[in-house]
Amino acid sequence: MTTATAPDAARLRALEARVAELEAERATLTALVDARGEELAVAARMLRARAATMTGVVDAITRQSVVGTDLDGVVRVWNPGAERLLGVPRAAVVRRRRITDFHDPAELGGRGLDALVRTAAECGSDVRDWTYVAADGTRRTVSVAVTPRSDGSGPGGGQDGWTFVGTDMTEVRAAERLKDQFVALVSHELRTPLSSVLGYLELVLDDPDLGAGTRRHLGTVQCNAARLERLVGDLLFTAQVEAGRFALTPGEVDLAALLRAAGESAQVTADGAGVTLAVTAPASGPVVPGDALRLGQAVDNLVSNAVKFTPRGGRVELGLGTADGRAGSPAGGEVSIEVRDTGVGIPGAERAGLGTRFTRATTAVRAGVPGVGLGLSITHAIAAAHGGRLELASTEGRGTTATLVLPR
Secondary structure (H helix, E strand, O other): OOOOOHHHHHHHHHHHHHHHHHHHHHHHHHHHHHHHHHHHHHHHHHHHHHHHHHHHHHHHOOOEEEEEEEOOOEEEEEOHHHHHHHOOOHHHOOOOOEHHHHEOHHHHOOOOHHHHHHHHHHHOOEEEEEEEEOOOOOEEEEEEEEEEEOOOOOHHHOOOEEEEEEEEOHHHHHHHHHHHHHHHHHHHHHHHHHHHHHHHHHHHHOOOOOOHHHHHHHHHHHHHHHHHHHHHHHHHHHHHHHOOOOOOOOEEEEHHHHHHHHHHHHHHHHHHHOOEEEEEOOOOOOEEEEOHHHHHHHHHHHHHHHHHOOOOOOEEEEEEEEOOOOEOOOOOOEEEEEEEEOOOOOOHHHOHHHHOOOOOOHHHHHOOOOOOOOHHHHHHHHHHHOOOEEEEEEEOOOEEEEEEEEEO
16 A cells, blocks of 8 residues: 655645635635525516506506607507507507507608607607597597607617607697687677777767767777777787787887887876886887887787786886896897886796786786786787797786897
């Protein structure tokens, strides 16, 4: 029997020690793998639960269509709302059809998916009306919100598709068209007899033998008929704006002259209401390109509102300024007309909505100020048509500053 030499025994002991170390490392790695495996299993369960929750939420939405697509527009998500709106079951659409298959081809203009998502790609989101075509050929007007979709499965973990959330607006848009047609029709039918009434009133009032009492009564009739004519004109104007038939007669407009004319027109009303009306304007200029008639209408609306909403003893100031609010003769790229009052003011939460026609501030309603809520919507439309804007700054109970900003 051969006895191991001392060096061999030392090497054997070293190998045994190394094996023991590797066994310990293996045990440690096994424990780590088991732990990581359990963590991954928990994460997978959480992801499945989250996905199930999201699917449940999307499927619970039945009044809006929710459609998710990949980057090429192939449908990956199709909720019950989409089934109801377009009449196609999920199984027949997912991975089989594209979102563009359900759009009016004429609206896409040959650009396919790009027509739907370009604005959302540039701005992060887009909302506009599109025409959806259902399985039975029914055409629906749908307000569609488009946003990029990402669940981390896209290239490099980035965007992997698009989400289209649609709300059926067919009945709403039809009602709006009918309302506009009704307003236009009634306005036209009212304008003709009103013109006749005002014409004959002028003839009667020209009679030198008319008694003072009768003249006073007929003057009241004339005043109210003129007020009704202005209302009819406002209704017609809003109908034209909504129908896209609002045209301007271009020219050059002296804003200082426009401001003085607005002050002169409102002076009698202000005196009768016990409101001080002050106009600050240079002898001439600045001059801006625009329609003098429409800009005059916009300023008249602002001054009329300011006087109407200012209690007796209050003050209304008219002036020119730069777009940043500095008073004086303006210069630069923008100029502004400012109308400041010490009236009832506008609640902050309501300020943004006052550009919508037939909308009035609650402070005006509580104060019993007459009106139908057309003046500011008309002024907004006129400002926008001139490339400008209308800004409102107000404190409830302390007054309002309306600023009509126009490009030079």
